[in-house]
Structures are given as structure tokens and as C-alpha cells.
Amino acid sequence: MKLKWSLLLALGLLLSVFLVACGGGDDASEGTEDSGNKEKTEDSASEGEEASGEQVLNLLNGDTIPTMDASMATDQYAFEFLGATMEGLYRLGEDGKPVEGIANKHEVSDDGKTWTFTLREDAKWSNGDPVTAHDFVYAWQRAVNPDTGSEYGPYMMGGVIKNATAVNGGDKPVEELGVKADGDYTLVVELENPTPYFESLTTFGTFLPLNQKFVEEQGDKYATSTDTLLSNGPFILSDWESTSSSWNLTKNEDYWDAETVSLDKITYEVVKDPQTAVDLYEAGTVDRAGLSSDLVDQYSTHEDYIVNPQTSVFYLKMNQTRNEALANTNIRAAISRAFDKQALVDQILNNGSLVANGLVPANFTPMPESGEDFREVSGDLVTYDLEKAKEYWKKGLEELGTDSVELEFLAGDSETAKQMNEYLANQLQTNLDGLKVTLKQVPFEQRLDLDTNMDYDIQFSGWGPDFLDPYTFLNLWITDGGNNKMGYSNKEYDKLLEEAQTTLATDNPARYQNFLEAEKVLFEDAAIAPVYQKASAQLLRQGVEGIIVNPFGPDYEYKWASVSK
Structure with missing residues (x-):
């Protein structure tokens, strides 16, 4: 699912593919979740809920909802609200x-x-x-x-x-x-x-x-x-238009299982700045706030502080059709190794996110027979290695017959996203002699359009899984696939994945061996440059119970949520 990474970051890694695979996020304050576990707290609910006697949850969203048409949805926000209102x-x-x-x-x-x-x-x-x-x-x-x-x-x-x-x-x-x-x-x-x-x-x-x-x-x-x-579904979207910066979810009394639904209303306000989100949380206006890295240090000892591991992975997409340099494998291999990922997760994110050295996330799916984690078996396929990066870079420049390369970096426009983008651009320019990176920072919907039209050189992107199988990540890069918006193609890779879905469909151990081989091919080609696996740090109001954070699909499930008084 396409993830709103600019928001995610701003949220402290909250959600939504970039592309689809499902995993998402829903608010700038909310920029965080955990994988498939219920969020639980104790104590009292918000003042508004207590005063009215209603079960009301007040939340923030990092951006507007791009669409509520299930046929046209591709991103985490759309799937979040479709999941709440539909079944x-x-x-x-x-x-x-x-x-x-x-x-x-x-x-x-x-x-x-x-x-x-x-x-x-x-x-x-x-x-x-x-x-x-x-x-x-x-x-x-x-x-x-x-x-x-x-x-x-x-x-x-x-x-x-x-x-x-x-x-x-x-x-x-x-x-x-x-x-x-x-x-x-x-x-x-x-x-x-x-x-x-x-x-x-x-x-x-x-x-x-x-x-x-x-x-x-x-x-x-x-x-x-x-x-x-x-x-x-459990809720109805009210007070919403496609350009709305605020809206509500109200309980659907006609839902077949309405008796199970405790919440009467969930309110949403679009807030992109983490500090603003925290200010609203401190004032008791909202019940959840995602934390950016600077706010983690300030609130890590707060009684409402939680860290949620996630299954979304972020990476650099490199468009092989728009810029001649990125069609060169050595250039891509150099870029993949030329930025310090550990410093990025420790200093910029600071929220429990993990360095990603492959595509399929850790703690997502076990191997069919041994039960070992897929990521552990597949291992580290591309790591930060400045010496190797320079070697690949030199070879690539020689093959291109040039001593310089200019790249446009498509980026999000939130404050935290800007920190991430500037860090990555600076690392690449500093570590690869002759490289000039120009940032193009735009709102999420515009970035989706630019991606669809393959109108970018490098793009920071993320994917949240759509189902519990490595195929949900690996099928992104099949030749001419719907989400392969970077011109990557490898016949061996395609064959391995086709076999996994056809002749090996009933042989899960063999399927997973094909997945292991396909992931290795992907990184031998330096198709993408993995950056990190998301986690999120947030403040969650005590008294809020039963929110399920999904490992794929909509970020949050509120059907069983409640607010205690």
C-alpha cells in the first residue's frame, strides 16, 4: 500500500506506499502504530467525552483523504477510512x-x-x-x-x-x-x-x-x-468533502454488528506539524499524537508514551527511464550504499525504527518449515559501505563517460520529511564526488501523480503490506507491474515470482525459496535502496482501549475501540 511517508515521518513514522501495500496511518499526531496489537491504556477519557456522555475519540490526520472510491484508492489514508466505513x-x-x-x-x-x-x-x-x-x-x-x-x-x-x-x-x-x-x-x-x-x-x-x-x-x-x-461498515464518514481539512466518523446504527461498536464518534483534524499535534494533545483537545525525533527525547518518560514496531519499509526508488545515470547498475549500487542509515534512524527518526538492509521486513512472516524469520534467513543484502559506494560510483561514471551526475530528488513537504530529505541529499552529495541532488518537495497527492507518471529521478517511498506473504513486497517490481513505476525489469526475477504463484502455489516451502532468491536478484541489480523499517512513537490518552493496529491493510481498526470515563 502506498504510504504517506512525508506524514509518516512527520508523525514519527506513522504510516500509508509510499505505494500501497497497505499499512497507512491516519494523523499527523497519530503518526505511529504497532503491528497487530491492541493499544490499551487505563484512566480517564477526554473532557469532551466525559461532559457529553458519548464515546468520542478525537484524532488528527496528516493530510486530506485523496479518495473514498474503493476502486481508485492506492494510499494509506484512503484505505484507513474505507476500512472504517466499509466492510x-x-x-x-x-x-x-x-x-x-x-x-x-x-x-x-x-x-x-x-x-x-x-x-x-x-x-x-x-x-x-x-x-x-x-x-x-x-x-x-x-x-x-x-x-x-x-x-x-x-x-x-x-x-x-x-x-x-x-x-x-x-x-x-x-x-x-x-x-x-x-x-x-x-x-x-x-x-x-x-x-x-x-x-x-x-x-x-x-x-x-x-x-x-x-x-x-x-x-x-x-x-x-x-x-x-x-x-x-461500523462507521459513517460525515461532514466530509474531498478537500476537507476536518471530518468525523459516526457510528453506523444500521451496521449488522452495531452492538459491538462502542464509539459514537471519532473526530479528525488535519495537522501536519508534530509540535502542533503535541500541543493539542497537552491541551486535551486530541487523544493521540505522533512524536517526531526531537519530541521523543522530551516525552520518552511521559506516562502516555508508547513505541509501536511496524511492518512498513521505506526505500529510495530510482527511475531507470528518466535519467541516463540511473539506468546504470553501478550508479544505483553506489547510491544504495552511500548514506548512513543507522545515523538516520537514531538521530532523525529516534522512534524505534530499524535499519533496513533488504525489502521484506523483519518479524513479518516466518519460513514455512523452520519458523525462522524471513528477514533473518535472507540476511543483509545491502548495507552502508562508503568504500564500496565510491568504487561503484567510479565505475559507473567511467561507463557513462562523465565526471558528474545531476539528480532530482522527489520529496514530501512536511517539516520532518524535509529533515529526512535534506539528510539523504547531503549524504549522497558529500559521499559521491560529482553528484548534485536537487530537492523537489511537494504535497502527497502531487507526489502520487508524479510517481504514476514516472516524472522523477529519485523518490523516497514506502510500502505497507497488503496481506501476510512476502509476495506483497516482492511483486512491486515485476516488469510493467502496476506499482513498478521506475522501469525496473529482470526476467529471472519475474520468473521466480511467477513460479511462486503458479507451479509452486501449493508448495509453500518452495515458494519461500523462490522469494529468497528473488530478493537477492533485486539487490544484485541495485533496483532500490532500502532505508528503514518503520516504528512509531506516540502519546496515547489513558482510557482509550481496544484500538487494533493492523500489520497490513488499514493502519487502525476502531470497531472494538472504546473510551473509559
Whole structure:
């Protein structure tokens, strides 16, 4: 999921891909979370909640919500609020495990390719319409229909749902997508190949249902404001338009499991500056605040201070099509080794983040047979090494026939992001003779557009997983993949991942061996330069309980949250 890294940083590493894979974040104060654990505190709630008697949680968000259209969402903020207001076949519970959503059970065929979901009959849209299997068929077809222009539809469904790639390529009609309604409350899904992680995949935002009649009635206005949205999840998004800097989530009384939902309202205000967020927290105005590195030292002994490890990884993307120098493997290898990552996580982030020397994060997924952590088995694939960086740089310049290189560094515009960007640019220019780096610092939505159009040289980016499998990270760099916006291509890499999803689909130990080999190929090519694995430091009001921090998908789950008095 694309992560709002500028905010993440500003939040002290909060969230949202850059690209998708899911993991996200929701507020500038909130810039932090933990992986799949509930946040719990004790004592009293905010003054506003006590006075009204309502269950109210007051939060901050690092930016506006780019879209509430599930077919068009690609970033952490969109998936965060889609997750709160919508519900798919399943939703994430504690420890990242799928729990009942609109589906209350499913069966899988012996060959693993046909999944039959039984839907509950008491689920309703916020306009009173029943949620049916037809809503899933329409939504999934819409997501892969080339006329829709969805980025995540073909990315998430291609190679998974039968005929998804052919439909998106215009080679087959949308009706041939492998999803059918057998009556109103039975959904039959055909897969291209057995997919071990498919149940967890159904919790992701791209697979949410849509009410066809409502969507088509709204036309181009769909999902641009509260009035042009429908909900079928625990909350309803209110007081929102696409440019809103504040909005609310209110309890959806028509939600099938409304009795479980304790919170009456969650308020949001866009705040990008960590100091402002902390000031609001100290004043009792908000219940959570993400901490930047300078604030960690000040608040590390505070009774509300917590540090949450995460599964999102950040790295430098190097566009091999826009700048001749970055098409050179030695130049990329030099850049990958020319900045001190340990100093960055210790001094700039200062929030428990870890140095990343590979792509798949630590403590994310174990090897199938030994149970060892994938990251530990794969090892350090690229480390800070100034001597080697200079050697690669010299070779690269000789191959290019030049003694200098100019690169534009696409960057976020928050205060903490600026510190990160300036540090990295300075490290690269100082350590690589003849390199000039020009920073281009822009708002998140603009950066998304520039990335989509591959209009950048180097970009600081991050990915949060969309499901519990190494493939959620490694498939980013498949040739011409939907998220491969940097021109990387390696036939061996593609083959290893294709085998993992096809001929080896039912042999998990063999799949993981292919993943190990693919990750090594990625770094032999110096395709990306890993920087760090996110953690977040924050202040969380005592009395707030039951918030689940997801290891993938929406950053936070509030269905089971409450505020004690």
C-alpha cells in the first residue's frame, strides 16, 4: 500500500506506499502504530467525552483523504477510512487474523481454485439496501474494468482472480472475471491458481463491495463527499468533502454488528506539524499524537508514551527511464550504499525504527518449515559501505563517460520529511564526488501523480503490506507491474515470482525459496535502496482501549475501540 511517508515521518513514522501495500496511518499526531496489537491504556477519557456522555475519540490526520472510491484508492489514508466505513467479506481482527464480515463462512474446492462464500442476510447499506453478492461482483468487475482506470484493481486481482489480467487488458469482457453471484447471498470466486493468502486478501479495500445503483446514480460525483457515499461498515464518514481539512466518523446504527461498536464518534483534524499535534494533545483537545525525533527525547518518560514496531519499509526508488545515470547498475549500487542509515534512524527518526538492509521486513512472516524469520534467513543484502559506494560510483561514471551526475530528488513537504530529505541529499552529495541532488518537495497527492507518471529521478517511498506473504513486497517490481513505476525489469526475477504463484502455489516451502532468491536478484541489480523499517512513537490518552493496529491493510481498526470515563 502506498504510504504517506512525508506524514509518516512527520508523525514519527506513522504510516500509508509510499505505494500501497497497505499499512497507512491516519494523523499527523497519530503518526505511529504497532503491528497487530491492541493499544490499551487505563484512566480517564477526554473532557469532551466525559461532559457529553458519548464515546468520542478525537484524532488528527496528516493530510486530506485523496479518495473514498474503493476502486481508485492506492494510499494509506484512503484505505484507513474505507476500512472504517466499509466492510468486505472479512475484516481484520486481532493479530491480523480475518474475522467475520459480510461473509460468515466459506468453502474451498479440493484444487484450491474455487472459493464459495456464504453471506449474512442482515447486512445493510446506509440507505437501507441489503448488501448482496451482486455488490461484490459489481465492485470487483469495476476495479479491473480498463474503463475505470483503477491502479489497484489490476494490481491486487491480476494473477489471482481468474481472467482479471485479460479483462483489464481488454482481451475479455468484464463478465468473464472469475466472480459470480449464486443468488443474493452466495458468492463464488474462481482463482487463477491456489492462493494461500486469499482469505486475508479479501479484507483489503480493493475487494470491498459497491452498491451499483447508487454508484451509477452519482456518476462523476461518486465518493467526493459525504452525500455521495454509502457505508456498510461500523462507521459513517460525515461532514466530509474531498478537500476537507476536518471530518468525523459516526457510528453506523444500521451496521449488522452495531452492538459491538462502542464509539459514537471519532473526530479528525488535519495537522501536519508534530509540535502542533503535541500541543493539542497537552491541551486535551486530541487523544493521540505522533512524536517526531526531537519530541521523543522530551516525552520518552511521559506516562502516555508508547513505541509501536511496524511492518512498513521505506526505500529510495530510482527511475531507470528518466535519467541516463540511473539506468546504470553501478550508479544505483553506489547510491544504495552511500548514506548512513543507522545515523538516520537514531538521530532523525529516534522512534524505534530499524535499519533496513533488504525489502521484506523483519518479524513479518516466518519460513514455512523452520519458523525462522524471513528477514533473518535472507540476511543483509545491502548495507552502508562508503568504500564500496565510491568504487561503484567510479565505475559507473567511467561507463557513462562523465565526471558528474545531476539528480532530482522527489520529496514530501512536511517539516520532518524535509529533515529526512535534506539528510539523504547531503549524504549522497558529500559521499559521491560529482553528484548534485536537487530537492523537489511537494504535497502527497502531487507526489502520487508524479510517481504514476514516472516524472522523477529519485523518490523516497514506502510500502505497507497488503496481506501476510512476502509476495506483497516482492511483486512491486515485476516488469510493467502496476506499482513498478521506475522501469525496473529482470526476467529471472519475474520468473521466480511467477513460479511462486503458479507451479509452486501449493508448495509453500518452495515458494519461500523462490522469494529468497528473488530478493537477492533485486539487490544484485541495485533496483532500490532500502532505508528503514518503520516504528512509531506516540502519546496515547489513558482510557482509550481496544484500538487494533493492523500489520497490513488499514493502519487502525476502531470497531472494538472504546473510551473509559
